[in-house]
Amino acid sequence: MKTSRLLVAALLTNSVCAMLALLPSLANAQTEFETTIYQFSGDAVKGYLQPAADLFGANMFAGQFRSAEIPTTGFNIAFDIVGMAALVGDDQKNYTATTPTNFTPRTFNTATIFGGTGTTVVNSSIPALSYRGPDGIINASVVPLAVPQLRVGSLYGTEAFVRFVRIPQSLTDKFPDVTLFGAGLRHSLSQYFPEIPLDVAVGVFYTTFKTGDLVDFKGYSFGLQGSKSFSLLTVYGGFAYESCTMKLQYTSTDPNVPGRLVDVSLDGQNTFRATAGAALSLGVFHIFADVNLGNVTNFSGGIGVGF
Amino acid sequence: MKARILLLALLAAVMTYGSSCINEGFLIPVNLSINNCYLVTSTTIGLIDTSPKSFALSTLIDESFRDNIKGARYYDIRVSSTGNFTGNIVGTVSVSSPQSPTQQVLLYVGGGANNTNPVPWSTFSTPQTLLGASPYVRTSAAGVGVLVAALDRMVTDSNTSITLYVTGQTSGATSLPSGLSVCVEILGQVDARINGGDGN
Numbered sequence: 001m002k003t004s005r006l007l008v009a010a011l012l013t014n015s016v017c018a019m020l021a022l023l024p025s026l027a028n029a030q031t032e033f034e035t036t037i038y039q040f041s042g043d044a045v046k047g048y049l050q051p052a053a054d055l056f057g058a059n060m061f062a063g064q065f066r067s068a069e070i071p072t073t074g075f076n077i078a079f080d081i082v083g084m085a086a087l088v089g090d091d092q093k094n095y096t097a098t099t100p101t102n103f104t105p106r107t108f109n110t111a112t113i114f115g116g117t118g119t120t121v122v123n124s125s126i127p128a129l130s131y132r133g134p135d136g137i138i139n140a141s142v143v144p145l146a147v148p149q150l151r152v153g154s155l156y157g158t159e160a161f162v163r164f165v166r167i168p169q170s171l172t173d174k175f176p177d178v179t180l181f182g183a184g185l186r187h188s189l190s191q192y193f194p195e196i197p198l199d200v201a202v203g204v205f206y207t208t209f210k211t212g213d214l215v216d217f218k219g220y221s222f223g224l225q226g227s228k229s230f231s232l233l234t235v236y237g238g239f240a241y242e243s244c245t246m247k248l249q250y251t252s253t254d255p256n257v258p259g260r261l262v263d264v265s266l267d268g269q270n271t272f273r274a275t276a277g278a279a280l281s282l283g284v285f286h287i288f289a290d291v292n293l294g295n296v297t298n299f300s301g302g303i304g305v306g307f
Numbered sequence: 308m309k310a311r312i313l314l315l316a317l318l319a320a321v322m323t324y325g326s327s328c329i330n331e332g333f334l335i336p337v338n339l340s341i342n343n344c345y346l347v348t349s350t351t352i353g354l355i356d357t358s359p360k361s362f363a364l365s366t367l368i369d370e371s372f373r374d375n376i377k378g379a380r381y382y383d384i385r386v387s388s389t390g391n392f393t394g395n396i397v398g399t400v401s402v403s404s405p406q407s408p409t410q411q412v413l414l415y416v417g418g419g420a421n422n423t424n425p426v427p428w429s430t431f432s433t434p435q436t437l438l439g440a441s442p443y444v445r446t447s448a449a450g451v452g453v454l455v456a457a458l459d460r461m462v463t464d465s466n467t468s469i470t471l472y473v474t475g476q477t478s479g480a481t482s483l484p485s486g487l488s489v490c491v492e493i494l495g496q497v498d499a500r501i502n503g504g505d506g507n
Contacts, residue, residue: 102436129380130380132498137329138328255338
């Protein structure tokens with residue numbers, strides 16, 4: 001049990017680490033991370049951070065369910081620690097960046113936030129002039145996230161679940177307040193079709209992530225879920241549509257940015273996911289894991305207690 | 308027991324991941340803008356006088372980067388004018404530094420093959436830039452050398468500085484209105500090392 005607590009603590013710590021890296025404003029207002037982003041124009045920051053929006057967004061929607069069985073009535077409650085991990089693809093380590101106005105070439109290939117060393121490009125007309133892209137910040141093959149999730153039901157075959165993480169600035173002198181929130185509803189369809197040999201439910205989910213004035217992430221999903229239980233084992237899966245946007249607002253220090261104000265929205269690449277997983281129930285304890293396939297492949301899993 | 312071993316393995320993997328997720332010593336190019344508008348203090352047509360302007364280069368970037376500079380470069384020089392004047396101008400932008408105290412021409416500003424012919428003042432109401440392949444500005448190797456050396460010195464000397472001078476000559480009009488300025492902007496990048504590293 002002590003080991004389990006340590007694992008949860010480590011996962012949560014890594015979530016902060018990943019979020020810190022992905023979302024630079026987690027560092028305090030004067031840190032290098034935030035100042036790093038301020039160097040970017042709107043176009044540049046889009047390319048540099050787009051993979052972060054894709055992978056973080058895919059994680060935010062993972063782990064919503066480990067069964068489609070929702071009792072019609074009665075008090076049911078469960079508490080899960082859900083861990084997610086999105087794979088960083090090679091194509092997410094570089095992007096086509098734009099050089100300053102009138103620079104030749106107009107674009108060059110350089111590192112994203114997940115990439116390696118930034119590329120230095122030399123002006124083809126005047127070789128003395130050169131321009132460099134930033135190095136990648138995160139060295140990772142996966143982007144992790146962990147959230148606590150509370151599930152409460154049931155009323156007419158409907159249950160609600162919430163996720164909430166708040167990291168106050170007072171917890172560490174490095175990070176300002178960070179708030180992750182998610183809430184969803186699931187409703188049993190199989191209650192209307194008792195002849196169906198598996199449990200079926202539909203769900204809707206809304207989630208936000210906010211830190212400082214720089215990053216405002218919002219997203220929603222809805223989907224169809226199914227599961228079949230065999231003694232201790234439950235096999236589950238589903239399909240979902242999802243949409244998320246990471247909004248960035250800041251005053252750029254790039255002298256080439258007209259008005260210096262950057263206001264960009266990064267839409268997460270993942271819009272559809274197919275989920276397949278399995279859960280093991282040992283009394284009130286549960287352990288589960290699943291894979292989510294879509295434009296972004298990610299995995300989720302966790303441990304929980306509940307009935 | 309197996310579950311405990313699995314959890315310990317997961318714990319080790321997660322903790323290892325956490326310690327290495329941020330690249331050590333990654334470089335971020337920080338925007339650098341060396342700019343000033345030089346007020347033309349002359350009152351008559353002919354040679355124009357402006358006051359030189361010194362720039363402590365590291366003060367032009369965020370304080371948090373000043374002690375972690377690993378490289379620097381410039382990628383454009385822009386010259387523009389403010390104020391209305393119907394005459395012409397030709398001139399130079401020169402540069403010096405404490406290590407190279409002799410003024411060296413950085414930029415010839417004017418028309419013709421050698422950029423030494425007077426051109427209308429209004430030509431510069433739109434910034435003329437190196438990247439824009441403006442025919443009205445041309446760099447000089449000596450001045451570029453002073454500029455690049457000063458930028459390179461930022462790696463080892465956070466107090467390095469340069470001084471820019473604007474000199475020139477007006478013509479083609481009977482009088483010189485007050486309030487005219489010549490603006491010079493050098494755009495560059497300073498590579499700042501973030502999150503420690505070995506200093507390479």
